[in-house]
Amino acid sequence: MTRTWRLVDDVGRDLTAAEQMAADVVLLDDVARGAEPALRLYTWRQPTLTLGRFQPRDDVDENACAHLGVDVVARPTGGRALLHGADVTYAVAMPRPEGRAGTVAELYERLAAVLVAALADLGVDAAVAHGEGRAGAACFAAAQGADLRVRGRKLCGSAQLQRDGCVLQHGSLRCEPLPVTEADVLRFPDDRARAAVRERLAASTVTLAELGAPHDVATVASALTSAFARTLDVTWRSSVGVEGIAKSRAVVVHG
8 A cells, every 4th residue: 555655855954963953853752643644854964973762972182173173963763873964864754553563673674675675776785684783882983783785895884763552763874984983072081992993894884885886865765765655655745845944845756
């Protein structure tokens, strides 16, 4: 059965990091009040370190962030620190399915299938990593939950929040390398520990550009919207977007 979702296109919009996270929460609250499910796509106006909901701010090297021009914001979802700025970020807000289909693991699997399909359209063969690797302050230093890997290297990470019978999941699809990494902006006990994380990030992560795949944000966003429509049997409708905080514009995508 085909369902109608809202598509909010915030790619290229000049929003602060706090406004980005607030806009995702608005989507969730909107669905909790009875609105249609929504997919929001966006990019970041400057390098931004997002912290998981329960991650202490003490993990952040504030001086390094200020020196490197990296903003810092807390996510409404869990997980560990993730550096944005050369990625396309997606956010999905939807009612939580009943029964087993509404568990965190099953929802991760369902949405991972969409992301795998989008990457396939970009010529990338991705697989789901289930809780593999060591957890640390940096999200991309290990594959956790239902993150996506290509030949053992992490390309996409996602995080989730469930409340009021609804689900918010957002994640980052890395397009190009940034000149800085999480190793440059998080705190470590010493330089040796920092160097170890930097080395692990280099070995365990990858971007679309490094894979030789299409990586301009318009192409990546188009692949995501097409994969959501096709995989979840969704049609898009125009929407007034996220009101009050992000003032997002919404578009209709056919296909």
